[in-house]
Amino acid sequence: MSRIVTVGAAQLGPINRSDSREAVVTRMLALLAQAAESACDLVVYPELALTTFFPRWFLNDINEADHFYETAMPNEATQPLFDEARRLGIGFCLGYALRETDAAGQVRRWNVQTLVERDGTQVATFKKVHIPGHESNEPDRPFQHLERYYFEPSPDGFGVWNAFGGRIGMMICNDRRWPESYREMGLQGVEMILCGYNTPLHYAPDPSQDRLQGFHNTLVMSSGAYQNGTFVVGVAKGGTEEGVPSLAESTIFAPSGEVLARAKTTGDELVVAQCDLDWCRSYTGTLFDFDRYRRPEVYSRLTAQRGVVIDEASP
Amino acid sequence: MSRIVTVGAAQLGPINRSDSREAVVTRMLALLAQAAESACDLVVYPELALTTFFPRWFLNDINEADHFYETAMPNEATQPLFDEARRLGIGFCLGYALRETDAAGQVRRWNVQTLVERDGTQVATFKKVHIPGHESNEPDRPFQHLERYYFEPSPDGFGVWNAFGGRIGMMICNDRRWPESYREMGLQGVEMILCGYNTPLHYAPDPSQDRLQGFHNTLVMSSGAYQNGTFVVGVAKGGTEEGVPSLAESTIFAPSGEVLARAKTTGDELVVAQCDLDWCRSYTGTLFDFDRYRRPEVYSRLTAQRGVVIDEASP
Numbered sequence: 001m002s003r004i005v006t007v008g009a010a011q012l013g014p015i016n017r018s019d020s021r022e023a024v025v026t027r028m029l030a031l032l033a034q035a036a037e038s039a040c041d042l043v044v045y046p047e048l049a050l051t052t053f054f055p056r057w058f059l060n061d062i063n064e065a066d067h068f069y070e071t072a073m074p075n076e077a078t079q080p081l082f083d084e085a086r087r088l089g090i091g092f093c094l095g096y097a098l099r100e101t102d103a104a105g106q107v108r109r110w111n112v113q114t115l116v117e118r119d120g121t122q123v124a125t126f127k128k129v130h131i132p133g134h135e136s137n138e139p140d141r142p143f144q145h146l147e148r149y150y151f152e153p154s155p156d157g158f159g160v161w162n163a164f165g166g167r168i169g170m171m172i173c174n175d176r177r178w179p180e181s182y183r184e185m186g187l188q189g190v191e192m193i194l195c196g197y198n199t200p201l202h203y204a205p206d207p208s209q210d211r212l213q214g215f216h217n218t219l220v221m222s223s224g225a226y227q228n229g230t231f232v233v234g235v236a237k238g239g240t241e242e243g244v245p246s247l248a249e250s251t252i253f254a255p256s257g258e259v260l261a262r263a264k265t266t267g268d269e270l271v272v273a274q275c276d277l278d279w280c281r282s283y284t285g286t287l288f289d290f291d292r293y294r295r296p297e298v299y300s301r302l303t304a305q306r307g308v309v310i311d312e313a314s315p
Numbered sequence: 316m317s318r319i320v321t322v323g324a325a326q327l328g329p330i331n332r333s334d335s336r337e338a339v340v341t342r343m344l345a346l347l348a349q350a351a352e353s354a355c356d357l358v359v360y361p362e363l364a365l366t367t368f369f370p371r372w373f374l375n376d377i378n379e380a381d382h383f384y385e386t387a388m389p390n391e392a393t394q395p396l397f398d399e400a401r402r403l404g405i406g407f408c409l410g411y412a413l414r415e416t417d418a419a420g421q422v423r424r425w426n427v428q429t430l431v432e433r434d435g436t437q438v439a440t441f442k443k444v445h446i447p448g449h450e451s452n453e454p455d456r457p458f459q460h461l462e463r464y465y466f467e468p469s470p471d472g473f474g475v476w477n478a479f480g481g482r483i484g485m486m487i488c489n490d491r492r493w494p495e496s497y498r499e500m501g502l503q504g505v506e507m508i509l510c511g512y513n514t515p516l517h518y519a520p521d522p523s524q525d526r527l528q529g530f531h532n533t534l535v536m537s538s539g540a541y542q543n544g545t546f547v548v549g550v551a552k553g554g555t556e557e558g559v560p561s562l563a564e565s566t567i568f569a570p571s572g573e574v575l576a577r578a579k580t581t582g583d584e585l586v587v588a589q590c591d592l593d594w595c596r597s598y599t600g601t602l603f604d605f606d607r608y609r610r611p612e613v614y615s616r617l618t619a620q621r622g623v624v625i626d627e628a629s630p
Contacts, residue, residue: 129610132602157613160625167625177602179494179542180614187616189623205601212571216541219572223538226531227494256527257534284623286520287447287492291622295444298472299495301502303618307606308504308599310482 003277005164005192008040009233011250013267014241015052021077024050027268028081034270036088041118042164043085043270046237046250047095047128047173047196048111050078053237054097055146056200056244058137062109065150069099073114073125086120091164095172095196097150098125111151113170113196115163123163126170127154130178141204143244147174160188166277169230173197176234177220179227180302186228187290191277193232195221199247213247218259226257229283231275239266255280318592320479320507323355324548326565328582329556332367336392339365342583343396349585351403356433357479358400358585361552361565362410362443362488362511363426365393368552369412370461371515371559373452377424380465384414388429388440401435406479410487410511412465413440426466428485428511430478438478441485442469445493456519458559462489475503481592484545488512491549492535494542495617501543502605506592508547510536514562528562533574541572544598546590554581570595 010031015024028045035043048054054068073096074082085092098110111128131153133145158181160169169185169192176195185193199217203209209216217234225232231254238248248266251259252273260273284290301309325346330339343360350358363369369383388411389397400407413425426443446468448460473496475484484500484507491510500508514532518524524531532549540547546569553563563581566574567588575588599605616624 129613130608132608153610154613157610157615174608177542178609179498179538180609180617183494184614184616187620187623189625203602206597208597209571209602212573216572219534219538219541223494223534226534227492256524257531258527282521282523287518287524289622293445293447293489294493294495294621295468295472296618296621298444298469299499299618300472301499302495303611303614305502306609306611307604308502310504 003165005042005166005275005277006038006040007192007233007252007273007275008035008038008043009235009250009252009263009271010035010043010045011235011248011263011269011271012046012049012237013239015237017052017242019052021050025077025081029084031268031270032081032084032088032090035090038270038272040090040272042091042093044093044194044233044235045095045196046235047113047198048097049094049196049237050096052242053198055133055150056143056242058144058146062149066099069097069109071099082116082120085116089118091118092116093170093194109151110154111147111172113172113194115161115168115170115194117163123161124159126159126172127156128172128175129154129157129181130174132174142202143200145200158184160185160190166191169193171195173199176224179224182224182228182230186230190228190230191280192275193224193230195232196235198237201245201247214249217247217249218251221251221253222257222259225253225255226283227288229255229280229288231255236263238263255283318480320357320481320590320592321353321355322507322548322567322588322590323350323353323358324550324565324567324578324586325350325358325360326550326563326578326584326586327361327364327552328554330367330552332557334367336365340392340396344399346583346585347396347399347403347405350405353585353587355405355587357406357408359408359509359548359550360410360511361550362428362513363412364409364511364552365411367557368513370448370465371458371557373459373461377464381414384412384424386414397431397435400431404433406433407431408485408509424466425469426462426487428487428509430476430483430485430509432478438476439474441474441487442471443487443490444469444472444496445489447489457517458515460515473499475500475505481506484508486510488514491539494539497539497543497545501545505543505545506595507590508545510547511550513552516560516562529564532562532564533566536566536568537572537574540568540570541598542603544570544595544603546570551578553578570598
């Protein structure tokens with residue numbers, strides 16, 4: 001038996017501040033047409049795919065950033081994408097900024113990905129769990145990484161959904177650096193994780209990491225795939241956007257941790273792989289048979305504490 | 316400031332069933348002498364370094380395996396190693412099988428590593444947490460992997476100790492495949508993890524993994540190092556032992572996840588790297604500042620369940 005999901009990682013090149021959502025959706029539709037030619041079941045777009053990566057700028061009044069957020073999905077600008085995907089029978093995963101008003105009348109801002117099935121059903125909207133960067137303007141940086149100013153962290157954590165004939169999970173950008181993200185999904189039987197990202201090549205707090213961005217990107221997704229026996233689809237917004245060079249290297253990983261396919265450019269590019277979800281069992285049924293081999297009774301620190309605790313009583 | 320620990324990964328080639336402990340200790344002393352020439356502070360020997368990897372054989376009566384276990388450390392065979400290391404002012408980490416009788420008169424069998432400081436002080440004895448393989452004879456295999464017959468899993472989990480001017484942790488072989496191992500130590504401020512291993516190239520439950528043994532070995536230690544901002548010292552018993560080819564590739568990893576040094580042979584070989592423990596802060600003080608960025612409030616599955624749980628109520 002085999003359960004093939006043909007997935008397309010729809011990498012996007014830069015989106016400038018002045019680009020309209022309509023212009024971006026036109027680029028997305030072009031990649032969707034390629035996906036149809038490659039018989040894709042599922043197309044994955046990057047994080048914050050409808051706008052430029054706006055957390056690179058500080059705004060004294062956060063409400064001046066409202067135009068970077070969606071308030072409904074689909075909406076007028078994205079409806080053509082929803083329509084065409086449904087017509088083609090292709091599902092998709094789309095990252096964007098969501099601004100909503102909760103029951104208490106409070107404005108909430110999230111960094112989300114929505115998963116849509118081949119028949120147009122919205123399966124789930126995932127909120128980013130690990131919000132990197134900083135909360136306040138740091139004008140000495142060449143550019144800001146103010147995600148902690150513009151987004152709240154998800155209160156919900158990681159889910160896995162029955163879709164595309166398998167168990168599908170989502171994570172966003174920085175979530176991929178944390179083994180906890182993959183494991184939370186692994187413990188829900190995940191078979192394919194969809195992950196959009198925007199990763200500047202320059203990391204201001206420690207520029208010694210700049211030359212390692214591609215290495216680290218591959219390392220975390222490859223190990224997360226292997227250690228949980230799952231496919232991982234990593235999709236970049238790459239290239240130099242508003243003067244900030246960002247990592248491309250969109251990559252589809254097998255449950256073995258191997259690279260199945262990888263982008264060859266830093267611009268708009270569809271990266272395709274046929275993923276047999278039954279491959280997952282080679283790992284989840286052997287070496288990573290969690291029920292047989294995990295030892296949660298000695299993992300208490302993982303959930304009992306957030307940061308480092310040094311027991312000074314130990315030698 | 317820098318805090319340099321010069322570490323030697325003392326890879327061993329095969330140890331046959333007929334080899335005496337004295338013969339093995341003679342080989343260890345040769346590597347120790349090389350370590351002195353390289354000004355090592357610390358030498359790390361592999362898992363079960365004093366004997367052949369005996370879990371490859373089934374014995375109906377487990378007591379017939381008693382001669383593979385130590386009952387005290389140091390003992391007559393290893394005393395020359397302890398003496399010479401102390402004379403040279405070099406610390407070491409030694410893996411072996413331990414058989415002891417507990418307060419209730421029960422025989423307990425452990426797969427352990429002992430850490431010894433430069434002055435000869437025994438810092439700690441770590442018991443392996445994740446016991447791989449199987450419990451019962453499986454005669455259809457070309458060789459057995461009966462660790463679950465010969466060893467109990469540690470009830471204590473992972474510790475980190477003040478030694479060698481830093482925070483030192485230990486793990487053994489299969490422990491290195493689990494991100495939980497590194498994270499439990501990361502949450503205790505680990506700066507260097509010492510890990511001996513025996514890894515047959517053939518994995519009977521899924522031979523498709525055989526060609527990937529080296530890739531997976533590097534992948535898990537590299538990602539564990541990066542995601543916790545720690546050095547990792549992986550030390551093999553390599554080569555073909557009693558007809559079973561095993562992975563060598565002893566490797567020292569930096570907190571960046573990069574390979575600092577790697578074995579070039581499958582036999583007795585000392586692999587040396589100067590490790591500046593202050594490098595760890597480049598990661599633990601930025602991207603992996605756990606207290607700032609981790610989200611244990613949404614990691615509840617990590618400790619609440621051992622195996623996969625699928626919530627059928629979800630879509």
